[in-house]
Amino acid sequence: MKRNKFTYKFLGIFSLFFIVHFTTNAQIASDYSNVKFLKMLDHDTSYVNLKKRIINDFIHAQPGHWGEFVKGVDEDFYTKQKYIAFTFDGCGGPKRNGYDAELINYMRKEKVPGTLFVTGKWIDANFKTFLALSKDTLFEIENHGLNHQPCSIDGESKYGIHGTANAAQAFDEIEANARKIEAITHRRPIYYRSATAFIDEAGARLASKLGITAISFQVLSGDAVPYTPVPVIEESVLQNIKPGAIVIMHFNHPEWNTYEAMQKIVPRLRQMGYHFVKLDEFKLRSEKK
Numbered sequence: 001m002k003r004n005k006f007t008y009k010f011l012g013i014f015s016l017f018f019i020v021h022f023t024t025n026a027q028i029a030s031d032y033s034n035v036k037f038l039k040m041l042d043h044d045t046s047y048v049n050l051k052k053r054i055i056n057d058f059i060h061a062q063p064g065h066w067g068e069f070v071k072g073v074d075e076d077f078y079t080k081q082k083y084i085a086f087t088f089d090g091c092g093g094p095k096r097n098g099y100d101a102e103l104i105n106y107m108r109k110e111k112v113p114g115t116l117f118v119t120g121k122w123i124d125a126n127f128k129t130f131l132a133l134s135k136d137t138l139f140e141i142e143n144h145g146l147n148h149q150p151c152s153i154d155g156e157s158k159y160g161i162h163g164t165a166n167a168a169q170a171f172d173e174i175e176a177n178a179r180k181i182e183a184i185t186h187r188r189p190i191y192y193r194s195a196t197a198f199i200d201e202a203g204a205r206l207a208s209k210l211g212i213t214a215i216s217f218q219v220l221s222g223d224a225v226p227y228t229p230v231p232v233i234e235e236s237v238l239q240n241i242k243p244g245a246i247v248i249m250h251f252n253h254p255e256w257n258t259y260e261a262m263q264k265i266v267p268r269l270r271q272m273g274y275h276f277v278k279l280d281e282f283k284l285r286s287e288k289k
């Protein structure tokens with residue numbers, strides 16, 4: 001009888017802890033949701049004043065060239081050694097909110113570092129996973145935009161995805177997500193890869209005014225074309241690899257062949273003498289500077 005009472009008491013306390021713990025976590029996740037976070041920034045004078053200044057700077061700006069490799073965008077890094085960086089986008093939004101746990105577990109098992117570009121939308125859909133990734137020193141967290149909109153100051157689109165309509169929206173896309181990531185991880189991202197990697201020259205300049213470097217990639221793995229066969233991804237990477245290359249892949253589509261291809265790519269690159277690094281360990285560069 002006595003033991004039963006104790007058991008019930010213990011279970012009661014345990015359940016209470018369980019409920020408080022999960023309610024608190026859910027509350028924290030919802031406080032950082034894109035909608036709430038933007039509302040909070042609307043009352044943050046440092047954000048509002050910076051936004052006004054940036055909008056003013058770009059009031060008469062021309063967008064310049066639109067593309068993946070325009071002026072102001074970096075695509076690889078300086079090194080004389082056989083170092084390369086794997087980068088993975090977590091795009092977010094309907095049908096883009098997935099998490100490739102097999103890929104991430106494989107990288108952990110093989111101790112392959114990677115740089116993860118995440119959107120605010122992806123964080124909202126995967127808050128607990130995001131927290132765990134941000135605490136894992138194998139991974140560097142960088143900025144893929146708040147709402148996964150290609151970065152334009154005049155409303156360009158790419159692959160049917162609407163870009164930001166003006167400098168104000170481009171500012172929110174870059175800076176609000178940088179602040180959101182910093183608020184959650186206590187580290188401000190230093191790189192920004194626009195959704196689809198398309199950006200205009202003004203957008204790259206805008207990012208630079210925020211202390212953020214716009215980047216694209218040097219080696220296109222091709223994993224983003226759904227159901228690309230493993231050998232195609234493998235060869236796309238292996239045939240184009242060189243020291244200082246930034247390889248672009250995704251970690252938000254477990255149904256694609258990214259993980260399966262990485263199982264082939266990593267051992268082959270190691271045989272070729274390559275080592276894998278995160279982006280913040282090197283100085284990036286662009287051919288167009």
Ligand SMILES: [Zn+2]
Binds near residue numbers: 089144148194195196
């Ligand atoms: Zn993306």
